[in-house]
Amino acid sequence: MSGGDRKKRADRGEGWEEAGAEFYQESYPGEMDLDHVLQKDPHHLATLLPSKHTRTTTARKKDTKATLRRRTSTRSYCGTVRQNTTGVNNEVQVSIMPDLSENLSNEERTWEEIMKLKTLPVSMAEKKEMKARLLSAETFRLQGLDQLRWQKKKCCLRLKFYYNQINSFFSIWELKLRRLEKDCGTGIVSFFTFFKSLIFLNYAMSWFIIKLLVIPVYFLQKHKIEENDIAADNDNSTEIIDFCPIIYQNISNSAELNFDVGTVFSFIQGTGWIQSTPLFYGMYPAESIPLFNTRINLAIIYLVVLMCYHAGFFIDLAKKFKKSFKQRLLKNQGQFYLYCNLAFSSWDFSIASKKAALARHKSVFSLVREFLKIQRQKDDKQHQTTDESCKLLVIRFTVNLIVLLIYFCSAAIVYYTIQHCTLMRDVTLNYYQTLLNEYLPAMTIVTLNHLIPLIFNYFIKFESYNAFCTQHLSFIRAIILRLLLVSVLFFSIFTVASCKPNKSECVSSSCKTPLCWEVYFGQQIYKLLIFNLVVEILLTFFINFPRKLLASHMSNNFAQFIGNQTFNVRKHILDIAYIQMICWSTAFYAPLLPMLTTFVLFITFFLKKFACVVNCAPSASLYPASELQSLFVFVLSSFYIFSIIPWAYSVLEIMPSKSCGPFRGQPSVWLIFSQALHDFPSWVKMFAQFCSSSWFVMPIIVTLVLLLYYYYSVSIANQKMVLVLKKQLILEGHDKQFLLNRLSAFIRQHQEKHKAMARSVDTPRIK
Amino acid sequence: MGQAQSQFSEEELQDYEDLTYFSKREVLKVHQKFKALAPEKVGHNKNAKLSMSKILQYPELKVNPFGERICQVFSASRDGDLTFEDFLDMMSVFSSYCPKPVKAEHAFRIFDFDGDDMLGLSDLRQVIDRITGPQHLSEQELQHFIQNILEEADLDDDGALSFAEFEHIIDRAPDFARAFSMHL
Numbered sequence: 001m002s003g004g005d006r007k008k009r010a011d012r013g014e015g016w017e018e019a020g021a022e023f024y025q026e027s028y029p030g031e032m033d034l035d036h037v038l039q040k041d042p043h044h045l046a047t048l049l050p051s052k053h054t055r056t057t058t059a060r061k062k063d064t065k066a067t068l069r070r071r072t073s074t075r076s077y078c079g080t081v082r083q084n085t086t087g088v089n090n091e092v093q094v095s096i097m098p099d100l101s102e103n104l105s106n107e108e109r110t111w112e113e114i115m116k117l118k119t120l121p122v123s124m125a126e127k128k129e130m131k132a133r134l135l136s137a138e139t140f141r142l143q144g145l146d147q148l149r150w151q152k153k154k155c156c157l158r159l160k161f162y163y164n165q166i167n168s169f170f171s172i173w174e175l176k177l178r179r180l181e182k183d184c185g186t187g188i189v190s191f192f193t194f195f196k197s198l199i200f201l202n203y204a205m206s207w208f209i210i211k212l213l214v215i216p217v218y219f220l221q222k223h224k225i226e227e228n229d230i231a232a233d234n235d236n237s238t239e240i241i242d243f244c245p246i247i248y249q250n251i252s253n254s255a256e257l258n259f260d261v262g263t264v265f266s267f268i269q270g271t272g273w274i275q276s277t278p279l280f281y282g283m284y285p286a287e288s289i290p291l292f293n294t295r296i297n298l299a300i301i302y303l304v305v306l307m308c309y310h311a312g313f314f315i316d317l318a319k320k321f322k323k324s325f326k327q328r329l330l331k332n333q334g335q336f337y338l339y340c341n342l343a344f345s346s347w348d349f350s351i352a353s354k355k356a357a358l359a360r361h362k363s364v365f366s367l368v369r370e371f372l373k374i375q376r377q378k379d380d381k382q383h384q385t386t387d388e389s390c391k392l393l394v395i396r397f398t399v400n401l402i403v404l405l406i407y408f409c410s411a412a413i414v415y416y417t418i419q420h421c422t423l424m425r426d427v428t429l430n431y432y433q434t435l436l437n438e439y440l441p442a443m444t445i446v447t448l449n450h451l452i453p454l455i456f457n458y459f460i461k462f463e464s465y466n467a468f469c470t471q472h473l474s475f476i477r478a479i480i481l482r483l484l485l486v487s488v489l490f491f492s493i494f495t496v497a498s499c500k501p502n503k504s505e506c507v508s509s510s511c512k513t514p515l516c517w518e519v520y521f522g523q524q525i526y527k528l529l530i531f532n533l534v535v536e537i538l539l540t541f542f543i544n545f546p547r548k549l550l551a552s553h554m555s556n557n558f559a560q561f562i563g564n565q566t567f568n569v570r571k572h573i574l575d576i577a578y579i580q581m582i583c584w585s586t587a588f589y590a591p592l593l594p595m596l597t598t599f600v601l602f603i604t605f606f607l608k609k610f611a612c613v614v615n616c617a618p619s620a621s622l623y624p625a626s627e628l629q630s631l632f633v634f635v636l637s638s639f640y641i642f643s644i645i646p647w648a649y650s651v652l653e654i655m656p657s658k659s660c661g662p663f664r665g666q667p668s669v670w671l672i673f674s675q676a677l678h679d680f681p682s683w684v685k686m687f688a689q690f691c692s693s694s695w696f697v698m699p700i701i702v703t704l705v706l707l708l709y710y711y712y713s714v715s716i717a718n719q720k721m722v723l724v725l726k727k728q729l730i731l732e733g734h735d736k737q738f739l740l741n742r743l744s745a746f747i748r749q750h751q752e753k754h755k756a757m758a759r760s761v762d763t764p765r766i767k
Numbered sequence: 768m769g770q771a772q773s774q775f776s777e778e779e780l781q782d783y784e785d786l787t788y789f790s791k792r793e794v795l796k797v798h799q800k801f802k803a804l805a806p807e808k809v810g811h812n813k814n815a816k817l818s819m820s821k822i823l824q825y826p827e828l829k830v831n832p833f834g835e836r837i838c839q840v841f842s843a844s845r846d847g848d849l850t851f852e853d854f855l856d857m858m859s860v861f862s863s864y865c866p867k868p869v870k871a872e873h874a875f876r877i878f879d880f881d882g883d884d885m886l887g888l889s890d891l892r893q894v895i896d897r898i899t900g901p902q903h904l905s906e907q908e909l910q911h912f913i914q915n916i917l918e919e920a921d922l923d924d925d926g927a928l929s930f931a932e933f934e935h936i937i938d939r940a941p942d943f944a945r946a947f948s949m950h951l
Contacts (some may be wrong), residue, residue: 070942113932114785118786118788118859118869119866119868119869121872121876123853123856124843124852131785162790165790165793178950180951186942186945186946186948327941330939337919337920337937338915339912339916340920340936341939341943343891343912343916344878344894345943345946347831348950349861349947349948350827350831352827353830354830357831361832362902368895368908372911372912372915388921536801560867579922599948625941625945709922730923730924732923733922733923736925
């Protein structure tokens with residue numbers, strides 16, 4: 001900006017400043033401007049409207065200072081209007097600059113202004129100049145408390161700034177993920193970021209369990225052995241309950257850790273020596289620990305720690321759910337701009353590779369067409385003949401029947417496999433046969449998990465849904481399948497476990513309940529977890545990787561068909577949530593399983609990344625980051641709720657085995673809580689009783705329901721209001737246009753009249 | 768980095784830190800990137816003006832359908848040529864620390880091809896044409912798409928999106944801030 005310009009501006013601006021420098025004044029041009037513009041072109045009237053006016057300048061030529069509407073409300077900027085008389089386009093331009101005459105500012109205000117400069121859409125040179133002007137202006141020094149407060153504020157902001165810098169610099173894998181962003185776009189990266197945070201949460205929660213439960217118990221055991229265990233032997237009780245733990249201990253001790261093939265096999269199967277490690281429930285003693293003068297039953301600690309583990313995940317999920325729920329609400333209320341979003345935020349500015357860019361173009365293109373097609377179909381639906389719709393209905397019904405049938409068959413297969421394996425356990429087998437027998441249920445479940453969705457995908461084509469429905473439906477079917485198969489496993493375990501043994505036996509012999517069913521439960525899930533990982537590794541390196549090689553080295557159609565694969569994020573989300581779910585469902589019976597899961601998830605992370613970077617071509621379908629995250633949260637939270645069911649059922653209903661674990665000899669795990677309540681002081685008891693009484697619960701429920709209803713009606717009312725306001729806006733727009741048209745017509749008329757008059761005055765003179 | 772450091776005085780760096788969303792370290796990093804586009808030219812004069820074709824060598828801009836338009840918007844001389852300060856301005860807007868309203872402001876300017884401060888039919892047509900790339904929508908589809916956009920967001924029914932309407936869209940677009948970013 002030249003000096004002359006500024007001078008001019010200052011001259012013209014004076015009038016306004018004297019008048020008190022308010023926002024709206026900048027927007028209304030002086031009458032001279034109006035006349036000038038109107039004389040040139042009445043159609044340009046619209047550019048003079050206040051709403052347009054503040055922005056007209058942002059995209060203008062170099063001597064223009066831009067304004068942001070949101071900035072106009074701050075008083076320290078004063079608008080000055082000037083007319084560019086030399087320019088070819090005679091337009092009114094607005095400039096904004098720090099108002100120096102009104103500069104009563106103190107240090108704090110100046111500093112704030114400087115910090116705000118970065119939001120202005122002007123070039124660096126101008127920003128620098130503004131800053132210099134702000135700095136050179138006289139400022140009051142802050143005194144006393146104000147000074148202190150300002151320093152504190154400044155310091156906090158600085159610290160926050162540096163914290164952000166350091167945080168982004170040190171965050172693990174951040175750089176690698178950034179590099180991924182250049183090739184895959186932000187959607188996929190957000191998937192990995194979410195996955196990463198899940199791993200960290202798992203890690204933190206498993207350390208929580210280890211610190212509060214596993215380590216204390218380990219030292220307790222050591223301490224006990226060092227003391228002496230004569231006391232236990234002297235106990236001459238004849239009750240069967242006291243013998244059961246000894247039997248179990250003998251069995252566990254017989255499988256000592258000696259390094260041979262068997263050790264490895266028992267490690268893989270989760271049997272033998274690994275049973276007596278803290279990994280499984282069976283090893284935890286039914287003791288009480290001395291703590292602050294009182295003795296606390298270990299069972300209580302066990303229960304509380306594992307409930308905290310679940311609660312930790314619950315809080316995290318609730319937080320994430322809240323975030324994604326807001327988005328979902330917007331989408332469902334129809335306040336979501338589908339097409340606008342597609343147009344303005346579907347291009348990822350961070351994409352930096354040619355291949356990814358082409359893929360992105362293609363995906364945006366196909367997405368647009370898909371949306372338009374759906375809309376057309378919706379319009380066509382009214383014209384559809386009944387014949388066609390009937391035919392479609394029959395097809396969809398048949399396919400759903402087939403899907404149900406497949407569900408039933410796969411559940412039956414899993415059930416009978418488990419039965420078969422239980423029977424085979426009594427037969428003596430060599431190492432390999434035992435391994436196979438032990439892993440058969442897990443193998444069946446995991447294989448079906450991966451195979452059946454392929455069949456579903458084949459059938460779903462006949463249903464002729466649109467692309468989005470197809471995606472959603474196949475995803476939901478896959479979720480149901482996984483839940484179904486794993487619940488068959490739970491079911492068969494619980495039927496065995498819930499057999500009540502006679503008084504004279506440790507376990508029910510008629511049901512062939514294992515000596516410690518909790519450990520048996522843990523083992524089954526342990527095997528499922530391990531085999532799931534093995535399949536992931538096999539799929540990634542030995543099936544999909546060769547496919548990729550095939551596709552990249554051979555160019556015939558068949559190889560391309562076999563080898564080309566895209567990164568199907570939905571499937572991967574399901575894979576991860578599945579691992580998490582089986583961990584949640586069993587963490588209570590295997591306290592170290594969360595640690596193992598963290599490890600498994602960690603490996604899975606790299607497998608998925610390998611799949612994304614090496615195996616797959618840049619994704620042809622567009623995954624918006626927000627949608628992926630809300631999908632992830634949705635799957636995780638539904639799995640969480642599902643995993644709570646078997647846990648809650650086993651805790652509340654099934655009798656703990658007599659021979660192992662901290663709850664041995666109790667009729668149910670939950671009872672230990674009510675027993676512990678007896679030892680608490682009376683006010684705690686009173687409080688607990690009050691909380692669980694209907695006097696307390698009923699009002700709360702009623703209040704909640706009322707609140708829910710209130711917010712529901714408020715939201716309905718707001719929705720209506722939005723609609724009304726929208727309509728009003730449109731009407732206003734019409735009014736505005738109408739008035740503008742009338743005004744410009746009037747002005748034109750006026751001008752013509754003038755001209756005509758001038759002519760009529762002129763003509764007689766000539767004559 | 769030592770050489771890059773010597774090209775800037777401490778005050779300059781402080782200015783850049785105050786006026787952009789970067790730390791001093793990052794400013795130097797941006798300069799390195801800028802220098803990599805034309806090492807000999809920038810080596811002589813740290814604030815050299817690079818032509819648009821040179822700037823478009825930057826990997827993110829190279830594949831970006833709005834690359835040229837971005838250069839024009841951020842160029843102080845309005846011809847698409849960027850000095851280092853312009854480049855720094857650009858990277859600052861695209862940094863992940865930049866708040867959404869500021870990003871929206873610049874996005875509006877980028878999408879406003881004819882510079883009339885409204886996203887009119889021709890602007891929308893260009894935007895769609897650019898994001899679909901080599902494939903082209905049929906005329907009918909294009910019309911349909913634009914009509915849908917206007918139906919959704921053109922609140923005052925004047926056949927174009929004003930900045931206020933655009934800001935409203937961006938407010939409702941959960942992915943915009945993330946998509947409108949380039950990482951260093």
